[in-house]
Amino acid sequence: MAILVFTEIADGAIKKSSLEAIYYGSQVAEKTGTSVTALAIGKADGAELAIAGNYGASKVLHANDTKLELPNSMAYAKVLVEAANTTGAKVIITAKSSLADAVTARAAGTLKAAVVGNVVELPDLSNGFKVKRSIFTGKAFADVNVKSDIKVLAIKKNAVNPVESSNSATVEAFTPALSDNLFTAKVTETVKATGTVSLPEADLVVSGGRGMKGPEHWQPLLDLADALGAATACSKPVSDLDWRPHHEHVGQTGVKVSPNLYIACGISGAIQHLAGVNSSKIIVVINKDADAPFFKAADYGIVGDVFDVLPKLTKAVKELK
Amino acid sequence: MKILVCISSVPDTTSKISFTDGDTKLNKAGVQYIIGPYDDYALARAVELKEKSGASITVLNVGEADAEPQIRKALAIGADDAIRVDADPVDSYFVAEQIATVAKEGNYDLILMGRETSDYNSGVVHGIVGEILGIPSFSPVMQLDIEGGVAKMTREIEGGKEKLEAPLPLVLGCQEPIAEWKIPNMRGIMTARTKPLKVIPASGEAFTSTDKYSLPPAKGACKMIAADEADKLIELLRKEAKVL
Numbered sequence: 039m040a041i042l043v044f045t046e047i048a049d050g051a052i053k054k055s056s057l058e059a060i061y062y063g064s065q066v067a068e069k070t071g072t073s074v075t076a077l078a079i080g081k082a083d084g085a086e087l088a089i090a091g092n093y094g095a096s097k098v099l100h101a102n103d104t105k106l107e108l109p110n111s112m113a114y115a116k117v118l119v120e121a122a123n124t125t126g127a128k129v130i131i132t133a134k135s136s137l138a139d140a141v142t143a144r145a146a147g148t149l150k151a152a153v154v155g156n157v158v159e160l161p162d163l164s165n166g167f168k169v170k171r172s173i174f175t176g177k178a179f180a181d182v183n184v185k186s187d188i189k190v191l192a193i194k195k196n197a198v199n200p201v202e203s204s205n206s207a208t209v210e211a212f213t214p215a216l217s218d219n220l221f222t223a224k225v226t227e228t229v230k231a232t233g234t235v236s237l238p239e240a241d242l243v244v245s246g247g248r249g250m251k252g253p254e255h256w257q258p259l260l261d262l263a264d265a266l267g268a269a270t271a272c273s274k275p276v277s278d279l280d281w282r283p284h285h286e287h288v289g290q291t292g293v294k295v296s297p298n299l300y301i302a303c304g305i306s307g308a309i310q311h312l313a314g315v316n317s318s319k320i321i322v323v324i325n326k327d328a329d330a331p332f333f334k335a336a337d338y339g340i341v342g343d344v345f346d347v348l349p350k351l352t353k354a355v356k357e358l359k
Numbered sequence: 360m361k362i363l364v365c366i367s368s369v370p371d372t373t374s375k376i377s378f379t380d381g382d383t384k385l386n387k388a389g390v391q392y393i394i395g396p397y398d399d400y401a402l403a404r405a406v407e408l409k410e411k412s413g414a415s416i417t418v419l420n421v422g423e424a425d426a427e428p429q430i431r432k433a434l435a436i437g438a439d440d441a442i443r444v445d446a447d448p449v450d451s452y453f454v455a456e457q458i459a460t461v462a463k464e465g466n467y468d469l470i471l472m473g474r475e476t477s478d479y480n481s482g483v484v485h486g487i488v489g490e491i492l493g494i495p496s497f498s499p500v501m502q503l504d505i506e507g508g509v510a511k512m513t514r515e516i517e518g519g520k521e522k523l524e525a526p527l528p529l530v531l532g533c534q535e536p537i538a539e540w541k542i543p544n545m546r547g548i549m550t551a552r553t554k555p556l557k558v559i560p561a562s563g564e565a566f567t568s569t570d571k572y573s574l575p576p577a578k579g580a581c582k583m584i585a586a587d588e589a590d591k592l593i594e595l596l597r598k599e600a601k602v603l
C-alpha cells in the first residue's frame with residue numbers, strides 16, 4: 039500500500055500543512071509497512087525539499103517544468119496521476135486546500151479513486167480501511183469505510199501532531215510529458231497578499247466582525263495580529279461590505295480554519311460563522327454584549343468594547359516579548 | 360448556450376445536527392432542507408447569464424425524492440427543466456459520475472455548481488466531473504462572464520485572487536460574490552409546477568459508506584475576564600491554555 043503525498047510549495051519551501059500531510063502519510067506507512075513518497079510541483083530548492091524526510095518521506099519527486107510554475111489543476115493532476123502510477127500508490131494524501139482539492143479531484147477522476155475530505159484522524163486498518171472525517175463544517179463526524187482500490191484522503195489541519203526526525207529524503211527530478219491541451223486557460227492577473235500570515239495555515243488568528251464599525255477602525259486589530267504573528271480574518275458581512283478582502287471571510291460559506299487560537303472581536307457568533315471556526319483549539323471572544331451567542335462557544339471571554347480591550351491585549355503581548 | 364446547474368439538497372445552515380438509529384443515520388426530524396448555499400450562487404449567476412444573453416438552464420440533482428421541493432425552487436428561480444438522478448448522494452466520486460453521465464448526453468457549454476456542499480464540504484465534485492469529461496474545471500469562481508465562447512473569471516486563490524480566461528466547455532465551482540441569491544417570485548413558482556422534471560436511475564456504485572456518526576464533545580464553560588484586566592487573558596493563554 040505505497041503512499042504518495044501531494045505536497046504544496048510556497049516561496050520555494052514545502053508548506054507547513056503539507057509537512058503535516060507527509061507526517062500523516064508516514065504514520066499510515068508505519069501501520070502498513072510501506073514507504074512515503076512526496077510529490078512536489080514547482081520551483082523549490084533541493085535542500086528545502088529534503089526536509090520532507092524529517093517528516094517521514096523517504097523520497098521526493100520534484101516536478102519543476104517551467105510550464106508548472108503557475109498552479110494549474112489540470113496539469114498538476116496529470117503529474118499526480120503519473121506519480122501514482124510510477125510509485126504504485128494506493129493511498130494519496132494531501133492537506134486540504136483549494137489547490138489540493140482541485141488537483142486531487144481531477145486525479146481521482148482518472149484513477150477512479152474515492153476522495154474523503156476533512157479527515158481528522160489516522161485510519162483504522164483493523165477491518166478494511168476506515169477514516170474519521172469532519173462533516174457539516176465541524177458540527178459532526180462520520181466514520182467512513184473506503185472501498186476503492188486507490189484512496190485519496192484530504193486531511194484537516196491538526197489531524198496529527200508531527201514529530202520531526204533527522205532523516206533526510208532523496209530528491210529526484212520527475213518529468214512527465216505535459217501536452218498543450220492542459221494549458222488552455224490563461225491567467226491575466228494575479229492579486230496576492232504578500233508578507234502576511236496565510237489564514238488556512240495559521241496557528242493564531244485574530245478576526246473582526248461588524249462590531250469593528252468600519253474598515254478605518256481595523257488598526258487595533260491589525261496591531262494585535264502583528265504583535266502575535268497571527269493571521270487576520272473576518273465575518274461574512276465584513277467582507278460583503280468590502281471592509282476586508284474576501285479571502286479573509288471565515289465561516290460556513292468562507293474559509294474553514296482550525297488554529298490553536300481564534301480571537302473574535304465584535305463578532306456575534308452566528309451559527310454560520312461558528313461553522314468555520316469551531317474546530318479551533320482555543321476560542322477567545324471579545325464582545326460588548328454579554329448575551330452574544332459566541333460566548334457559549336468560547337473558552338475565554340471578555341465583555342467589553344473592542345476598541346478599549348484590543349490595545350490592552352496588544353500591550354500585554356508586546357510586554358511578553 | 361446550454362447551462363447545466365448541479366444543486367445539492369442540504370440541511371439549512373442553522374440546523375442542529377443529530378443522529379438516530381444508533382448514530383447510523385442523520386436525524387431528519389425538524390430539519391429544513393435547502394438548495395446548497397454555494398449551488399444557489401451558481402444558479403443565480405446562470406439565471407443572470409440567461410437574462411443577459413439567452414441560455415437554457417437545466418438543473419440537476421443527484422438525490423432522493425425528498426429533494427424535489429429544492430428542485431422545484433430552482434425551476435421557480437429560473438431553470439427551464441430538471442433532472443433528478445434517483446440515488447442517495449453518498450460520496451463525491453459517485454455523485455460526480457452521475458453528473459458526468461448526464462452532462463455527456465446533454466452537451467452543455469457550461470456546467471456550474473457550488474464550490475462545495477455545505478454538508479460534506481469536500482469541494483471535489485467539479486474537478487472529478489471535469490476530469491471524467493476531459494474538460495477544464497475551476498473553483499472557487501467569484502466572477503463569471505461569457506464572451507464569444509470564452510469564460511472570463513475571477514477565482515479566489517490562497518491569500519488573494521486571480522483573473523483568468525478559458526474557452527468553453529467548462530465545469531465551474533462557484534462562490535459569492537458571483538451573484539446575489541435569488542428569491543422566486545409568484546409567477547416563477549406557478550410556472551415551476553409544470554416545468555419538466557425527469558427522474559432517471561443511477562449507474563455505478565459508491566466507493567464509501569458511513570458506519571457511524573458522532574458529535575464533537577461539548578465545550579466547557581467560558582472563563583470570563585474583566586475588561587479592565589484584559590492583560591490577564593494573555594497570561595492565561597500562555598500559562599493555562601498554552602497556545603502562546
Ligand SMILES: Cc1cc2nc3c(=O)[nH]c(=O)nc-3n(C[C@H](O)[C@H](O)[C@H](O)COP(=O)(O)OP(=O)(O)OC[C@H]3O[C@@H](n4cnc5c(N)ncnc54)[C@H](O)[C@@H]3O)c2cc1C
Nearest residue numbers: 247248249273274289290291304305306308310311326344
Ligand atoms: C446561508 C448563510 C451562510 C452564511 N455564512 C456565513 C459565514 O460563512 N461566515 C459568517 O461570518 N457569517 C455567515 N452568515 C451570516 C451570519 O448569519 C451572520 O449574519 C454574521 O456572521 C454576523 O456577522 P457579525 O458577527 O460580524 O455581525 P453582527 O451579528 O452584527 O454582530 C456584531 C457583534 O459586534 C458586537 N459589537 C458591536 N460593537 C462592539 C464594540 N464596540 N465592542 C465589542 N463588540 C461590539 C455586537 O454586540 C454584536 O454581537 C451566513 C448566513 C447565511 C444565511
